[in-house]
Amino acid sequence: MDDSNSFVVVANRLPVDMSVHPDGTYSISPSPGGLVTGLSPVLEKHRGCWVGWPGTVDVAPEPFRTETGVLLHPVVLTANDFEGFYEGFSNATLWPLFHDLIVTPTYNTEWWQAFREVNLKFAQAVSEVSAHGATVWVQDYQLLLVPGILRQMRPDLKIGFFLHIPFPSPDLFRQLPWREEIVRGMLGADLLGFHLVQNAENFLALTQQVAGAAGSHVGQPNTLNVSGGALVREVGAHVTTADGRRVGVGAFPISIDVEAFERASTSKVSELLTTLGSPDTVFLGVDRLDYTKGILQRLLAFEELLESGALDPEKAVFLQVATPSRERIEHYRVSRSQVEEAVGRINGRFGRMGHPVVHYLHRSLSKADLQVLYAVADVMLVTPFKDGMNLVAKEFVANHRDGSGALVLSEFAGAAVELTGAYLCNPFDVESIKRQMVAAVHDLEHNPASARSRMITNSEQVYTHDVNVWANSFLTCLADAGEDS
Numbered sequence: 001m002d003d004s005n006s007f008v009v010v011a012n013r014l015p016v017d018m019s020v021h022p023d024g025t026y027s028i029s030p031s032p033g034g035l036v037t038g039l040s041p042v043l044e045k046h047r048g049c050w051v052g053w054p055g056t057v058d059v060a061p062e063p064f065r066t067e068t069g070v071l072l073h074p075v076v077l078t079a080n081d082f083e084g085f086y087e088g089f090s091n092a093t094l095w096p097l098f099h100d101l102i103v104t105p106t107y108n109t110e111w112w113q114a115f116r117e118v119n120l121k122f123a124q125a126v127s128e129v130s131a132h133g134a135t136v137w138v139q140d141y142q143l144l145l146v147p148g149i150l151r152q153m154r155p156d157l158k159i160g161f162f163l164h165i166p167f168p169s170p171d172l173f174r175q176l177p178w179r180e181e182i183v184r185g186m187l188g189a190d191l192l193g194f195h196l197v198q199n200a201e202n203f204l205a206l207t208q209q210v211a212g213a214a215g216s217h218v219g220q221p222n223t224l225n226v227s228g229g230a231l232v233r234e235v236g237a238h239v240t241t242a243d244g245r246r247v248g249v250g251a252f253p254i255s256i257d258v259e260a261f262e263r264a265s266t267s268k269v270s271e272l273l274t275t276l277g278s279p280d281t282v283f284l285g286v287d288r289l290d291y292t293k294g295i296l297q298r299l300l301a302f303e304e305l306l307e308s309g310a311l312d313p314e315k316a317v318f319l320q321v322a323t324p325s326r327e328r329i330e331h332y333r334v335s336r337s338q339v340e341e342a343v344g345r346i347n348g349r350f351g352r353m354g355h356p357v358v359h360y361l362h363r364s365l366s367k368a369d370l371q372v373l374y375a376v377a378d379v380m381l382v383t384p385f386k387d388g389m390n391l392v393a394k395e396f397v398a399n400h401r402d403g404s405g406a407l408v409l410s411e412f413a414g415a416a417v418e419l420t421g422a423y424l425c426n427p428f429d430v431e432s433i434k435r436q437m438v439a440a441v442h443d444l445e446h447n448p449a450s451a452r453s454r455m456i457t458n459s460e461q462v463y464t465h466d467v468n469v470w471a472n473s474f475l476t477c478l479a480d481a482g483e484d485s
């Protein structure tokens with residue numbers, strides 16, 4: 001037991017993937033994802049402790065420090081925990097519900113039991129490693145009950161919670177059979193952070209409807225005064241709980257670590273361009289292979305533009321990186337086969353030997369390789385049906401600080417609030433994606449000053465609102481939060 005940590009982050013996953021080999025030894029490699037991208041720099045700065053699951057069932061390594069000084073404290077999950085808590089309740093109930101029912105959520109009581117038990121396990125692990133009066137930052141939808149459990153176990157802790165995915169409208173959330181317990185769990189925190197003002201407002205409206213029904217006395221929240229993208233120094237609103245605690249509620253749009261940004265080498269960029277046949281226009285998509293990300297729709301848009309002759313298959317290529325994700329869940333398997341069928345069909349129709357029009361990778365790339373893709377791309381396509389923020393959009397923008405390139409962005413991505421120089425599209429409408437792809441290509445070719453000014457607007461936003469602004473704003477508000485009303 002190590003109870004000396006004064007800054008503890010707890011997230012479902014550790015920032016590493018562990019694999020167990022047949023001889024019982026294991027190896028550990030970094031694992032990509034939005035949460036890791038956002039939190040790693042913060043923990044490195046605080047030399048903090050990260051509590052989470054290492055990605056294997058029934059076994060976990062002893063706690064260890066990473067090269068950058070972060071103490072990783074693994075939580076052991078069983079195969080049953082993994083199925084009920086992770087694949088079930090987290091990813092087949094909460095994920096679709098919080099992403100506005102893009103697929104239908106499943107409500108299953110056994111999954112809910114597993115979710116409660118595993119949240120208890122995480123809270124116990126945090127309680128063991130946290131020093132008296134420590135600051136604990138709980139991350140994301142898998143751990144919605146942890147703030148409430150921790151508050152009971154360790155009233156001395158300062159507890160913050162940040163939700164990385166959207167918070168749905170109260171009308172949707174109220175479908176959840178266990179809604180009161182979830183809201184009460186969240187209200188165990190001193191400060192609740194969301195990406196967008198809209199998410200925070202949804203939560204505030206809900207506490208009045210649901211937590212009131214559960215016996216909490218919910219005060220009238222102040223007006224939210226934090227606008228998306230603004231430097232947040234004050235919490236916008238408060239909720240007063242039954243036991244008289246004030247819980248801060250605010251919008252803290254996450255961002256990327258621009259300090260760690262390294263430009264791809266020019267030789268690698270031109271090497272890749274040559275490999276691709278030196279096309280005039282490179283379109284790029286980079287996503288976890290998730291049905292919320294709208295990968296199929298953007299491929300269809302590309303196909304229709306080739307079909308109509310608006311794009312020339314000799315002059316345009318589409319690169320799509322789809323990182324494997326949640327592969328045992330049915331909706332993810334369906335989504336993958338639809339994407340791969342479309343890739344095959346488009347190449348069959350418009351490619352020629354040695355010259356596919358769509359280059360598709362279903363694996364995880366190194367950060368350095370990803371930078372090369374961002375640098376090569378003329379038009380980045382980020383077209384989720386719904387996304388809390390979307391860091392890929394911000395990474396592309398950071399790579400084009402010189403004003404080159406263009407970003408086609410879904411109006412339903414949180415990032416759309418800040419990246420006002422993007423070509424906004426409605427991802428449910430293939431015509432809208434097509435229109436914005438064509439507009440972006442047109443501006444790059446015929447109206448470069450306008451394209452450049454749009455990208456400069458985007459990159460200025462990202463460079464002045466990086467991940468440090470996000471973390472410092474949240475942690476400053478957390479330090480002030482939690483006083484009795």
Ligand code: GDG
Pocket residue numbers: 032033034035037038164165254286287288321323363364365366367370387388389390391392393395
């Ligand atoms: C959730 C929310 C929110 C992807 N493929 C590779 C790779 N990545 C990295 C990207 C980016 C991150 O993963 C993905 O972040 P996103 O924000 O785009 O999406 P989610 O994973 O869904 O993240 C999201 C985020 O949390 C943070 O709050 O923005 O809305 O859904 O950093 O670069 N990295 C490497 N190889 C890959 O193949 N190295």
